[in-house]
Amino acid sequence: MIGSPLNYTGNKFKLLNQLIPYLNNQSDTFIDIFAGSGLVALNTNANELILNDNNKITIQLLNYFRDNDSKTINDNMDRIIKKYGFTDSYRNGLKSYKEEKHEGLSKYNKEPFNKLKFDYNEKPTVDKLFALIVFGFNHYIRFNSKGLYNVPVGKVDYTASLRKKTEQYEIALSNRKITISMKDFRDKSLYKNPKALYYFDPPYLITLAPYNALWNEKDEKDLLNLLDNLDKKGIKFALSNVIESNGKTNYILKEWSKKYNIIYLNRKYLNSNYRKKNITIAQEVLIINY
Numbered sequence: 001m002i003g004s005p006l007n008y009t010g011n012k013f014k015l016l017n018q019l020i021p022y023l024n025n026q027s028d029t030f031i032d033i034f035a036g037s038g039l040v041a042l043n044t045n046a047n048e049l050i051l052n053d054n055n056k057i058t059i060q061l062l063n064y065f066r067d068n069d070s071k072t073i074n075d076n077m078d079r080i081i082k083k084y085g086f087t088d089s090y091r092n093g094l095k096s097y098k099e100e101k102h103e104g105l106s107k108y109n110k111e112p113f114n115k116l117k118f119d120y121n122e123k124p125t126v127d128k129l130f131a132l133i134v135f136g137f138n139h140y141i142r143f144n145s146k147g148l149y150n151v152p153v154g155k156v157d158y159t160a161s162l163r164k165k166t167e168q169y170e171i172a173l174s175n176r177k178i179t180i181s182m183k184d185f186r187d188k189s190l191y192k193n194p195k196a197l198y199y200f201d202p203p204y205l206i207t208l209a210p211y212n213a214l215w216n217e218k219d220e221k222d223l224l225n226l227l228d229n230l231d232k233k234g235i236k237f238a239l240s241n242v243i244e245s246n247g248k249t250n251y252i253l254k255e256w257s258k259k260y261n262i263i264y265l266n267r268k269y270l271n272s273n274y275r276k277k278n279i280t281i282a283q284e285v286l287i288i289n290y
């Protein structure tokens, strides 16, 4: 399976093995309406992919990996590592740095990181953003209400395995016909291909992720109506979602889903912070109309 260096919150990497068998060989064209990192689409065998997301930053990152080769992306990163003085365990070996328990490399990278964050918020560029994601806490991509990137420094640097993921991801985004678009999921122009398979992985009403705060019951109902309309037209769709999580139930979805095929998937969400590990058991589902 192809991974991504972006560690996009809510990405489907851990579920791909269970999801892909239902998504492959359904159509030549796979349209990922809430693409995020695009990992689901990129792991299918469709010839043509359309990646849509309404988030500007997400789209910038997707374009960055599609339109540049990995050498350019890694050269940009190395330039930033040098310029700001980040640790470089890939070249110098991890032994050159004394890691503190629970803190990893953060004491070395705090100052360079804060300087880079300041520069990015003054003059945002996508290469700086990718470096912030790599050196930021848990690789989070998070902005405050003023639109400023506000994640603290993380514990790791640009390791060999992250470099490899960059290469894999860049190749996956370059070697197929891929169209990237930034539209709201309700935009009718997205639904012009009746032969495509439409895949939906929207924010979830009942779990926590930064982008879920902007998702409400009206969005949920609009989406479910839209899916019913696709079904009436004989267009194939697949919807990823969570029906139950930590004692909460999404009743709107539960009722609605009874009309279609529900595939139950299991996954443990591990939300770790410095000292505590919380395990959330969520009932993930894939709902398909074929």
Ligand SMILES: C[S@@+](CC[C@H](N)C(=O)[O-])C[C@H]1O[C@@H](n2cnc3c(N)ncnc32)[C@H](O)[C@@H]1O
Binding pocket: 008, 009, 010, 011, 012, 013, 033, 034, 035, 036, 037, 038, 039, 040, 052, 053, 054, 055, 058, 183, 184, 185, 186, 201, 202, 203, 204, 211, 215
């Ligand atoms: C659960 S994430 C998708 C994760 C993705 N499947 C992956 O593997 O990386 C949901 C995505 O929906 C996007 N989104 C939220 N509201 C949207 C809307 N109204 N229209 C289109 N995209 C939206 C968010 O920006 C976010 O990237």
